[in-house]
Amino acid sequence: MLERAAGPWLAAGLMLLALLLAPPVSAEPTAADAERLARPPLGLDDDGRAAFLRGRALFRQNWVIAPSDDRASGLGPLYNRISxxxxxxxxGRGRPPERPDQRLRAMLVRLSLPGSGEHGAPRPHPRYGDQLNEEGVPGVAPEGRAAIDWLAQPHRLADGSTVELRRPRIRLTEPGYGPFGAVLTSARIGSPVLGLGLLDAVPAADLQRLASQPRDDGVRGRVNVVWSVAQGRTVIGRFGWKANAPDLRQQIAAAMIGDLGISSHEFPAQNCMPAQTACRAAPTAGAPELTDTELDDLARYLALLGAPPRRDQDAPEVRRGELRFAAAGCAACHRATLPVDAAAFALRLGIAAPAAPATIAPYTDLLLHDLGAGLADGRPDYRAGPRDWRTPPLWGIGLADVIDAPARYLHDGRARSLEEAILWHDGEARAARLRYERLGAAGRAELLAFLRSL
Ligand code: HEC
Ligand code: HEC
Structure with missing residues (x-):
């Protein structure tokens, strides 16, 4: 009925925004819940649906090396993965290797030298740039390998019990272009790509306002300020583990060039450093390799992926856990509501705007916080300091183990469970973590049940 009255695009926009109000679907998440996450939203018209499906295919596409008559060519010369x-x-999210002899498969290592580069960006390594590319096309040497050793770190809770945590030590080996020297590294797993269109539509002014608000426990969020290629100026950062990308479109184009070696209108040059001569001489698949339409399709696909509806949200244990989450101070950063400029969201996607302004429940403030020395990577990223991380959205986190088990948490995937992730919280999140530890086993189980319902 809605579709006939107001057009299918409106229905699509409303449906996305209403996902957060959706009733609980099933008690235990299933593979079907995960599979549903990549389906086109109901109510898209034929064109919208076709664009969504093209974007989805590009996201799943294995790219091949140029020259090739395959449309999806241009991989490399240096790259990390082929899709x-x-x-x-x-x-969903990536994960780190369990042993140092295993390759990084769903993770990458950012590199830089101390100080800052152009527009406040990290200062690239003169021979390796700002990301370790572990693969090269034939004739182009890979940049090297990152081996991860795990060091056990027992953690004694405030109530006296002990949990064994682990932290990674990153070693760069097999340098392809001379010594790495005193390079700064930041190992990061792929972050989930759910609900990103809605996060893109949180007004910058609201993030600024949130950043200036005083909060309990000495919590003070900060915006990152990063370079927007499209706008040619610095803007608020919101994507990536350090909020180092300004918007979804640029994040996608950056992933294309940085992770796959596919150039675009946004990033027209191949990612070869001056001394990487074979890389510079390698054939390309066009200038640029990714068309604007392809980037549009990918952006539309990712923007239209909603966050999963909650499960079991009315179970008494989950309700008590939600209260404990708030009382422990978790919600100071993992905010239960953020405003969304629904009209801007609709405009960007070419859909009709819903009538009312919307709020979303992403459980993030999209701001940077100092989480302490234990989680520090020691590498600045625009205004994000060496100990700063963006509060990650928690929506969908309860599905992580269904989407791709075993799920790993935190920026480098060190946490093997939601509890381990919480126990690493320090710095501005120390008071909240200590309250969690003092809850006792039953209270902690309730809080974790709440997280699994997200
Ligand atoms: C080698 C692994 C790897 C590949 C391949 C990869 N990504 Fe990512 N992705 C990451 C990591 C790591 C991050 C976090 C980046 C950061 O913190 O700087 C990320 C972040 C993102 C984000 C931001 C999510 C958020 O919540 O902030 C988007 C969107 C994204 N990737 C899209 C893509 C697209 C599109 C492609 C293909 C062109 C792609 N990624 C390929 C590892 C990868
Ligand atoms: C001061 C802000 C702050 C507070 C308070 C806080 N967090 Fe976090 N949380 C973060 C940041 C920042 C990260 C990312 C850290 C990293 O990846 O190294 C994070 C990560 C997480 C993760 C892992 C998310 C993922 O995608 O891997 C979980 C789960 C989590 N927090 C739960 C909680 C709970 C439960 C509490 C309350 C006991 C809490 N947080 C309190 C800022 C905060």
């Missing part, structure tokens, strides 16, 4: 989905299986 987006390699690091975002099921549109």
């Amino acid at each position: 987006c989905v390699a690091c975002h299986a099921g549109n």
Whole structure:
């Protein structure tokens, strides 16, 4: 009925925004819940649906080396993986290798030298740039390998019990272009790609306002300020583990060039450093390799992926856990509501605007926080300091193990469970973590049940 009255695009927009109000679907998440995450939203018209499906195919596409008569060519010369989905299986998160002899498969290592580069960006390594590319096309040496050793770190909770945590030590080996020297590294797993269109539509002014609001426990969020290629100026950062990308479109184009070696209108040059001569001489698949339409399709696909509806949200244990989450101070950063400029969201996607302004429940403030020395990567990223991380959205986190088990949490995937992730919280999140520890086993189980319902 709605479709006939107001057009299918309106129905699509409303449906996306209403996902958050959706009733609980099933008690235990299933593979079907995960599979549903990549389906076109109901109510898209034929053109919209076709664009969504083209974007989805590009996200799942294995790219090949140029020259090739395959449309999806231009991989490399230097790259990490041959598809987006390699690091975002099921549109979910990546994970680190368990042993140092295993390759990074759903993860990458950012590189830089101390100080800052152009527009406040990290200062690239003169021979390796700002990301370790572990693969090269034939004739182009890979940049090297990152080996991860896990160091056990027992953690004693405030109530006296002990949990064994682990932290990674990153070693760069097999340098392809001379010594790495005193390079800064930041190992990061692929972040989930759910609900990103809605996060893109949170007004910058609201993030600024949130950043200036005083909060309990000495929590003070900060915006990152990053370079927008499209606008040719610095703007608020919101994507990536350090909020180092300004918007969805640029994040996608950056992933294309940085992770797959596919150039675009946004990033027209191949990602070869001056001394990487074979890389510079390698054939390309056009200038640019990714067309604007392809980038549009990918952006539309990812923008239209909603966040999963909650499950079991009315179970008494989950309700008590939700209260505990708030009382522990978790919600100071993992905010239960953020405003969305629904009209801007609709405009960007070419759909009719819903009548009312919308709020979403992403459980993030999209701001940077100092999470302490234990989680620090020691590498600045625009205004994000060495200990700063963006509060990650928690919506969908309860499905992580269904999307692609075993799920790993935190920027480098060190946490093997939601509890381990919480126990690493320090710095501005120390008071909240200590309250969690003091809840006792039953209270902690309730809080974790709430997280699994998201
Ligand atoms: C080698 C692994 C890898 C590949 C391949 C990869 N990504 Fe990612 N992706 C990541 C990592 C790591 C991050 C976090 C980046 C950061 O913190 O700087 C990320 C972040 C993102 C984000 C931001 C999510 C958020 O919540 O902030 C989007 C969108 C994204 N990737 C899309 C893509 C697309 C599109 C492709 C294919 C062109 C792709 N990725 C390929 C590893 C990968
Ligand atoms: C001061 C802000 C802050 C507070 C308070 C806080 N968090 Fe976090 N949380 C973060 C940041 C930032 C990260 C990402 C850290 C990283 O990846 O190294 C994070 C990560 C997480 C993760 C892992 C998310 C993922 O995608 O891997 C979970 C789960 C989580 N927090 C739950 C909680 C719970 C439960 C509480 C309350 C006991 C809490 N947080 C309190 C800022 C906060």
